[in-house]
Amino acid sequence: MTEENTTYSGLFEALSALQDAIEQPKKDASNPMFKSSYVTLDAVIASINAAKRKVGAKIFWHNEPRERVMWTVIDGYGERLEIQGAPIAGDLGNRGTNSAQAEGSAETYARRYSLSMVFGIASDVDDDGNAAPKGQPKAQQKTQSQPKNQLNSMFGGVSKAFRDKNGFTEEAMYQAISQQFNTNINSFYTFNNLNDQQKEAIINWLRAGIK
Known part of the structure; x- marks a missing residue:
């Protein structure tokens, strides 16, 4: 049932109604490296447009890349409402793709996270408990973790070398990692919560970006 005849007093009222009507899309893409799933850009856009039709919000939106x-x-x-979103990672040249493909991938990632933030869509990765060993509760696994393990130390050294080599800020580096692995890693804290296999994959990718 649509509400196409609904009249709104302004943009913010219409946007609020649209956000309330958003139906969270299914995580319809998989990340084999992290054994996880996430929401694609197409699913995010479809969810926004469906809510827009449902509440009869006469608004128009688009994305603009500005200074990365x-x-x-x-x-x-x-x-008019202009909302700053995710940074666009630069082409690192070590992904097995050409520059145009890398740039397109970076912009798609940035659009997905930016739109999800604006419209209240949960597009982040969901590992479905795969980070924990089979038959072992998450709580038990957490008690066995070692916050200051060897992989964390390796990451600290490799990440600094990566930033120095490519002229990246720390924020841009985490953005590039997130794009590469289709997940949301925005700090050392989130890196520390990964399992050892995931940490090793990131460290190896950073090393490739240093060579």
């Missing part, structure tokens, strides 16, 4: 940052611009009811 993805912005979401929303127009409607004589008003």
Whole structure:
């Protein structure tokens, strides 16, 4: 049932109604490396457009890359809203793709996270408990973790060398890692919560970016 005849007093009221009507899309893409799933950009856009039709919100949105940052611009009811989103990772040249493909992938990732943030969509990775060994509860696994293990130390050294080699800020480095592995790693804390196999994959990828 749609509400196409609904009248809103302004852009913010219409946007609020749209956000309330959002139905969380299914995580319809898989990440074999992390044995996880996430929401694709197409699914994010479909969810937004479906909610827009449902509440009859007469708004128009688009994404604009500005100085390596993805912005979401929303127009409607004589008003405009511009929201800063995710940074666009640079082409590192070590992904087995050409520059155009790498740039397209970076922009797709930035659009997905930026739109999800604006419209309240949960597009982050869901590992379905795969990080824990089979038959072992997550809580038990956590008590056996070693926060200051060898992989964490290796990551510290490799990540610094990677940033120095490529002229990346720490934020841009984490953005590039997140894009490469289709997950949300934005700090050392989130890296520390990964399992050893995932940490090794990231460290090896960073090493490739140093050579």
